[in-house]
Amino acid sequence: MTQDPLVIFTPSGKRGRVPAGTTVLTAARRLGVDLDSVCGGRGICSKCQISPGKGRFDKHGVTVAEDALSGINAVEERYDRIRGLKPGRRLGCQAQICSDVVLDVPPESQVHRQVVRKNADARPIEMDPATRRYFVSVPEPDMHEPRGDLERLIEALAGQWRIEGATAAPAVLAKLQQALRKGEWEVTLAVHQGAETEPPRIVDLWPGFRDAPLWGLAIDLGSTTIAAHLTSLEDGHVEASAGIMNPQIRFGEDLMSRVSYSMMNEGGAAEMTTAVRAAIDDLARGLAEEAGIEPRDIVEAVFVCNPVMHHLLLGIDPVELGQAPFALATSDAVSLPARDLDLGAINAGAQVYALPCIAGHVGADAAAVALSERPDQSDDLVLIVDVGTNAELLLGDRARVLACSSPTGPAFEGAQISSGQRAAPGAIEAIRIDPETKAPRFRVIGCDKWSDEDGFWEAVGPGGVTGICGSGIIEAVAEMRIAGLVDARGLIGSAEQTGTNRMIAEGRTHAYLIHDGAEAGGPRITVTQGDIRAIQLAKSALYAGARLLMDERGVEAVDRVVLAGAFGAHISPKHALVLGMIPDVPVERVTSAGNAAGTGARIALCSRAARREVEVLVREITKVETAIEPRFQEHFVAANAIPHATAPFAGLRATQPLPEPSFNASGGGEGGGGRRRRRARD
């Protein structure tokens, strides 16, 4: 008696015997091998392609005969002729197993294929989106058993795909009958399967086999900007990204001024809700157009945002977030139809998922950073700082993760800085000051050359140098500190004290001249005493937040620091350390994670498992409320000095000596930050 053929799938290594004549797809399903199929084995979708091995496989103890699989059949021949099949590939639903065989499942044929992330350290995303395509054949109506088309469709979905008890959006019901008849009783469905408590929901349907991927939007809804990434729900790649200003800026620059707007104006919250939803809708429409896809193919959207943005998006007045105890209306993840958010540009049945909020001041954006960076899986103690108008901080390792937020204000984004501007061409983004001559050289956005290199001015073009962006001002202040132009308390020295006439007297204070474009009709770019004070306030808030988490955790140092956020990617670690934005760690242990919140949104879009993980993780995080913690004010005051009044920053000073001038007596007139600092020392 001959044995059934042995089939071995790679890379999974799953193996087993199946009766001769079994198709590869059936064998894969029986053995629990991850082999994709949208059409359910009808030879239409080509998702189940595999590559059969040939010859001897010592590792598996198998020799594969030439005719281990059945010959290419008419369906495969037709598919190859019309759409083309890569060499050596077979359709798993057509090829039958005749004798022992080794079959390789290429990545694109795996349902749970992995999406490799740019950041080499990061875990890959395993595809497991909530909304997927399913091709189904529906029995025709029978007058003598007059069940509805929907009921037969739902039964077909259960029978052919084991998706039980699906429901249908009202819009689906409206187009169901026509689609079934046009597709001759075959349709492609987009089915959403969210949390276990939500029944599967038919989001949309198309007549016949629909050969186009489904898309999702990963949206990072910030106070200042809204960024959206059009992401494939089939392989997780980002097809197009776009960002726009948050139109709520006209109601207030920062979060608290928007909360105030809502408190002071009847209907103010609703106004801001309408504005932000319309902007998101426009953004989605624009992305679809840019990518050349139908907006109807966008069937999911995932949102990450801080609590105030989160509430305004959901139509909730954020007033409670402006006062203790900072109660969230809802803290858990929210899943609801896109039409409830008036998102009309994307599919009418699209589902929205908003990540959970960690606390009243620590939002779904921080949850997304946690999902992207997984501090709970870190072997060493990591501090993750998402720098923005409001900074989110996470501190933790496998033992425990803590989170807080800190109101840094807009200075890091170039706002409230005399020569400040948003990151755009013409903005100074990097700067170095010669310790001897005190002369600056700099680089602007849109030009790779430094200002002291040949051809710099030609390369910059007629727009010239227009201002300083966030990363530029951080470097400028830090470089001024290194060059001895600013003392530890943040006071700018005079021309006499510093020996350079770049120091310009402005009333009782001084400013440092970086570039005088006045001759060419451009701006005069300086760093003023007020700028230094603004940066001191912002960095003190950031450091104080980090220190508070360290207190809670009972540590005096962290092992490494991750700078997250679009802006975080542009911050020079050394300058951040000189400024004392972050605790003292070796400079090489300060890394950038890019837009981790956006990445977290994308992970949640691609993976239901990740949603469950972040939902659990968020509940396990220890929340620290900076606004009511008396020590926060203490830490804030001590952090006002550059780099710090009490923390030694010995590691930094070992590699980067800092001069210690004192401009107090002669410089005169200090800002608020200076006064505070004095009080703390008294």
Place this chain on the structure above:
Amino acid sequence: MTQDPLVIFTPSGKRGRVPAGTTVLTAARRLGVDLDSVCGGRGICSKCQISPGKGRFDKHGVTVAEDALSGINAVEERYDRIRGLKPGRRLGCQAQICSDVVLDVPPESQVHRQVVRKNADARPIEMDPATRRYFVSVPEPDMHEPRGDLERLIEALAGQWRIEGATAAPAVLAKLQQALRKGEWEVTLAVHQGAETEPPRIVDLWPGFRDAPLWGLAIDLGSTTIAAHLTSLEDGHVEASAGIMNPQIRFGEDLMSRVSYSMMNEGGAAEMTTAVRAAIDDLARGLAEEAGIEPRDIVEAVFVCNPVMHHLLLGIDPVELGQAPFALATSDAVSLPARDLDLGAINAGAQVYALPCIAGHVGADAAAVALSERPDQSDDLVLIVDVGTNAELLLGDRARVLACSSPTGPAFEGAQISSGQRAAPGAIEAIRIDPETKAPRFRVIGCDKWSDEDGFWEAVGPGGVTGICGSGIIEAVAEMRIAGLVDARGLIGSAEQTGTNRMIAEGRTHAYLIHDGAEAGGPRITVTQGDIRAIQLAKSALYAGARLLMDERGVEAVDRVVLAGAFGAHISPKHALVLGMIPDVPVERVTSAGNAAGTGARIALCSRAARREVEVLVREITKVETAIEPRFQEHFVAANAIPHATAPFAGLRATQPLPEPSFNASGGGEGGGGRRRRRARD
């Protein structure tokens, strides 16, 4: 050792021992006694009132002491002072059991109280609505455990009412925080709990304890009229009813003309959908106003309607219902938010339930009739006929139920009748013809007197006699048949043939003059040959449908007939038999069920159990499709004669002799019905 006190609840008879000091409400819950409470035992809602018995109860073997319950406490005293407590009543949540006691739970204190229906034969409705009020106390927010208000509310609902995993409508989320604070962390919720697959949903909430009942709408959406009953979800009583014309009439009088409108006009179905939804919205708004309740308190709506109305309501093009195989887009019960139907007048979170459809031509209205009349629980074989522009027929008993529909057309509603009009004041609704003199006497709507009684004309008033409504035309034709003015084939005799000059020649046919109001400027009311033909077509369709069901069931007779529908209530059983509308049964076995579809809607509104029952029942009904059944045409032709060409109607004739004149030769010019009949006999 003394035993715990024995407590006996009436009328349930449930009994058991509880520790002394247990409150009556707690005891009831422990013993599974149906005792209501909205406030959860806080002495606010007074729903848990009971009447303690006094003295000796031989039946129960118990003697109740004077102090069997604790004395009236401050909460009860305050409640009695402010809102008043009936004599002998106690609040079950306050009174504690001290010794053996017999406690009566009055009907209004029962959660599942029964609603007695007008029809004495009918089963009472046991209250079990999907949406109920719940009073909950929510823990205040805690900065150190920053879960959202919604999460704490959901947990409170689970903890205090065992309603697990509730979700909230977006509108609820928007008002949640304000309501919780205004109510000092106590709120009253309206919670919808539908089918097991639907998670509980918070429909709305109010600060503190809300002392107002919730309401539902039972809506009978007919082709011609829309009737709505504003029904209490607490005790099932109908507070107000209203009806309006279906605005879709302007797109076509009957169902098929509306289907045609949709086929012939791009966007026609959407137009009809918009029109009917707006009309329902107006109707709801008007009912709330009439009843003096807040529209927001209407939290549910149940719809019954035929398949075409059903599809148009749900926004589905009914085109498939106009052609074989008459496929329904959806046949199962539909549950969806009212906002999906653009019903803005009622609560934004209200839930809509539409009963299941039986088949492509037998709708949710027939399902509602089945739910109201329960043919499946009948010991004898009952034929239920819901008479309307489209008639629904149910035939069955405990063994098996069959259903079909029959296109009777609008003749029974007075349309397409020369002197016909809708049932309204001035319309002849009953008529008798003297067999000797052939003179008619009649009664009109809005006047109790017969036309030959003294004071009739004064009572009728200046409006006079305006026409004949549906029940009037049925009686007129039947009386003409009894009086020998019309022969079995439906031909009207001439003045010579009948011996009365009330017969007026009209071309080659004759008409019977009922009333000549010409002198008073009123109409001349006659029954023409065309009227007879129209009624013959309508009644043949009805009878043929019934006969087809009897064929399927394999019977030659039924035991009883129930006439349903608003119009059915006004049909005289004897005249319906003479006309041959229904199979021959003893006249006293023909009864009226009133608006059974509307009653079915009300039952489904008040009882979730009833919804489950009708969902099962509908699937068990045998569907008969008249439109494709060859025998239908046969039965239709044979039923054209009055009462019938082949069925003997012996029972009828035994009590009501019918003369058999033949007006064929001299009367001349027959309509289509006559020709068909001849062909069938050839």
